[in-house]
Amino acid sequence: MLNPATPEFLDTLRDKLPEAAFRMAGPEHLEEPRGRYRGQGLLLAPGSTQEVATILKACHAARIGVVPHGGGTGLVGGQVMQGGVAPVILSLARMNAIREVYPSENVMVAEAGAILADVQQAARGAGRMFPLSLASEGSARIGGLLSTNAGGLNVLRYGNARAQCLGLEVVTAQGEVWHGLTRLYKDNTGYDLRDLMIGAEGTLGIITAAALRMAPVPAASGTALLQVASPRAALDLLALARDRVGDNVTAFELMHRQGPEFLIEAGLEARVPLDPLPEWMVLVELGLPEGLAPEESLAAIFEAAVERGISEDGVIASSQAQAEALWAVRETIPEANRRIGSISSHDISVPLSALPDFIAQGGPMLRALGDVRINCFGHLGDGNLHYNVFPPKGRDRGEYEDIRPRVKEIVHDLAHAFGGSVSAEHGIGRLKVGELERYGDPVKLAMMRAIKAALDPSGILNPGAVLRG
């Protein structure tokens, strides 16, 4: 059993930590983007790895829970503990230094509190790019992005957060520091604890810094928005593009017409420059080596697609401004979704070849429950769909609370039946603990519990996240 974090406990740390580490928890520490959870606890904001270790040692000795907090942008409640015994909220926000950039190695070392946009900026400053990119990049922090193995828009080409990380510095549940900040591309000396910590959502250790890979900037990039006849045609288009440019396809985002229609309904500005508005469309980005013109490659791909009946309409950006306007459509959809208000949102993945069947079967099953609208969009190349269910126009999601559990069950059961995942990129947090128990492999779950008990025997690290406490 854990003990509550109290002002008296914090007082025992006053001679070990600087004044700056003691702050009041603000709304940013207690709220989360979807408004489903409200956190509690007492805040500590360490300024160094040693201070994190000091706090963990004390919490370990006193058996006090620790909820790590980065940018607070997680969508599954991993960063806020609503019920239970009050924890220490451990904000990494003050540890936001880019410690070092090594351009000739394509490596940077950043602290857990560094904001993604600042990491991207530091890479650009070194003539490189940091490929992780997602809607919340202006506030999400590296520690949280790694702890949740964040995905985003460039996973197809560059992989998820895991693939961007070479080494970690981690404070254990006992307050020891693992100095694993290697800048090595290859190192086979012992178990891969780096990848175990990545995606563990702060339940196995506290990431305090990371050695991150930078990528070369493609010599030229190009963007197109192409109508496709169906989700299956979208997959054919992906195969066609890869036949021509290999894995220089940087992004491949599917959108159903519902998304752009929501932009209008929600009073947002971004528009699809195709008339009529297609039922299905794909946003394609290529990043090409020197000597190739992306517009020409995209035009050749489009022509081949037209020949094969995959596509009939499309627009290829001829300027950076046009490319940004196309991206704005895709990137503004989540805001439109928020304004419309979903009955239930899902972040599922299925094997690529099962994706058309998933879409074909999901719609009728959900519409049998009522006159719902489905906004299906996402990272098609990764098999990852944001498959969100909304009330009809003019109705409020509050009226549909009763079908919400059944909607979720239908979508998750269907994804699971196709060998898919009920959390492709958002993680488990506290929201999906039950889903993990329901759909997870029991042998895997038993191993997870054994590892949790081995590394955090008192269960102080992010209690109740990922695994039930």
Next chain:
Amino acid sequence: MLNPATPEFLDTLRDKLPEAAFRMAGPEHLEEPRGRYRGQGLLLAPGSTQEVATILKACHAARIGVVPHGGGTGLVGGQVMQGGVAPVILSLARMNAIREVYPSENVMVAEAGAILADVQQAARGAGRMFPLSLASEGSARIGGLLSTNAGGLNVLRYGNARAQCLGLEVVTAQGEVWHGLTRLYKDNTGYDLRDLMIGAEGTLGIITAAALRMAPVPAASGTALLQVASPRAALDLLALARDRVGDNVTAFELMHRQGPEFLIEAGLEARVPLDPLPEWMVLVELGLPEGLAPEESLAAIFEAAVERGISEDGVIASSQAQAEALWAVRETIPEANRRIGSISSHDISVPLSALPDFIAQGGPMLRALGDVRINCFGHLGDGNLHYNVFPPKGRDRGEYEDIRPRVKEIVHDLAHAFGGSVSAEHGIGRLKVGELERYGDPVKLAMMRAIKAALDPSGILNPGAVLRG
């Protein structure tokens, strides 16, 4: 304490396993490529995952060690247990099926005993490639390649074995089956046990099958062998190539003159087509999208390198046969090394920017011990060098046994001092257990031991490998 595997123990399994599972251990199960260890134990060769589970359940109940055996090509003794209590040698060789190929997903499911060359062949048959490539690909098997997180020639572009794997089927120490054979590119549901099993060298579970990523075949490939002024110039050449073609650089292999000289000395056929033979040279391979001619890209890179004083001489392959002849030089060096006979071989990595200093400092330190020759070659783009130390011409390595420990210590101390690894791609096995204890982070080692105890409490899985029993 473990109990020995005995004929009587095997007899208890005769009604649970088919006759084919009972075989005599042959030389291929008891010897390893470097001849430093000789194995022992009784062989079992299951034909299915269920049979592996049956064996593990019985070994777990009887506390009998299990040494998994794939292609037997490991270089650090992970596959042979020389001393201690006789184990079951668990050969996965009969489980060699390619279970399924999913071309539209770029995914294949292969059993642990599938030979790498057969996996490559199956990918080619589907119009794709399986990028893992290394000298032993004709006999190394997928289970062992994943268990050791094998590297090889294409890591720069495609990553190591870890990066080729989407899902695993694993039998635990208790004989349970984790059905983790997902074909998903994104799945954030719980701890990353896949990457924990990969590289654990059979000490945490037995990999029985894997879902593997295939890659699109580049539209065109090109190969060049370029002289470079120094290791630092080689790094400059890599940066220059990446500025032009991004990460379409598939391979970037450094060779010192010593390697090609060994080819002559060892009576091997491959030759460097440059006269005079350069002191340093780089084998570059590009894999490019449609619309680019690799010879032209390589020529442009070479011209830019000449302008900047990075290179003075080189040859660009103008046919597949010429490309293969250039690759033969690189790929025959390990055989030349075997024939010459090294005093000590090393598989180190250092941060890329430290590589020239490592090479500059290592030579004089080693030559202070005696008139040794150094064959320094390897995967420069990964910071991974095979840095092998030989006796002078006409002398036998047996005469240098006394300096062998000191040679190893100098090389490993120096790599470690630069923040490097003493095992970049070969793993720990039994050969480097002491090195891991010496150089490994103590907090990481403590976490490794806790995880080992949690998942394999009786210590039956590959006893003495990675961690001292």
